[in-house]
Each structure stands twice: as C-alpha cells, then as structure tokens.
Amino acid sequence: MSTDTRPAGAKPAGAQHAHTKTTDTKPVDTKTAGTARLGVDRVLCSGHGVCAQTLPGQVRLDEWGYPIVDSDVVDAKQGRQAVTFCPARALYLRG
Numbered sequence: 001m002s003t004d005t006r007p008a009g010a011k012p013a014g015a016q017h018a019h020t021k022t023t024d025t026k027p028v029d030t031k032t033a034g035t036a037r038l039g040v041d042r043v044l045c046s047g048h049g050v051c052a053q054t055l056p057g058q059v060r061l062d063e064w065g066y067p068i069v070d071s072d073v074v075d076a077k078q079g080r081q082a083v084t085f086c087p088a089r090a091l092y093l094r095g
C-alpha cells in the first residue's frame with residue numbers, strides 16, 4: 001500500500017519548477033575576470049537610463065528609456081560600475 005498522497009502525475013517532492021532557470025547563472029569572479037556578461041532584470045528595471053551612460057556603445061535606450069543591450073560582453077570593471085550605479089538594482093553580471 002502506498003503512502004504517497006500526491007495526485008497522479010505530480011512531481012516528486014523537491015523537483016524544480018519547469019520554468020526555473022538553471023543555466024547561465026553561474027557566478028563569475030568579476031574582480032579578476034577581464035570581461036563579464038551583463039544581464040538586465042526587466043522586472044526590476046524602471047528605465048532610469050544610467051546604464052546607457054555607464055556603458056556607452058554597449059547599452060542604448062529604447063524610445064521609453066529602457067535599455068537595449070547591444071553587446072552583453074562588457075569590461076568587468078565597467079560592468080561592476082554599471083551594476084553599482086543602477087538605481088533599481090536591475091543589472092547583474094553572469095559567467
């Protein structure tokens with residue numbers, strides 16, 4: 001007799017949601033890396049546009065002031081600055 005009370009077809013306990021992002025989130029040591037990859041959390045971003053000023057030529061703004069990342073590979077030092085200056089904490093670096 002089974003003691004499992006989950007509905008038929010339910011995922012086992014501890015299984016991840018299908019939409020859980022498991023790739024591209026590997027931490028990078030941006031203090032020693034020469035380059036890093038820039039990401040924007042579009043939910044947090046509020047269109048301040050500081051990133052386009054911090055990373056000219058790599059980030060530009062659309063007509064509403066939200067960033068368009070032309071090249072996500074950035075100089076690690078500049079990337080750290082952009083992350084620090086983003087008032088919405090919407091920028092991040094990844095490996």
Ligand code: SF4
Pocket residue numbers: 040044045046047048049050051052065066067085086087088089090091
């Ligand atoms: S500085 Fe931050 S909040 Fe402003 S547009 Fe860039 S990512 Fe968005």
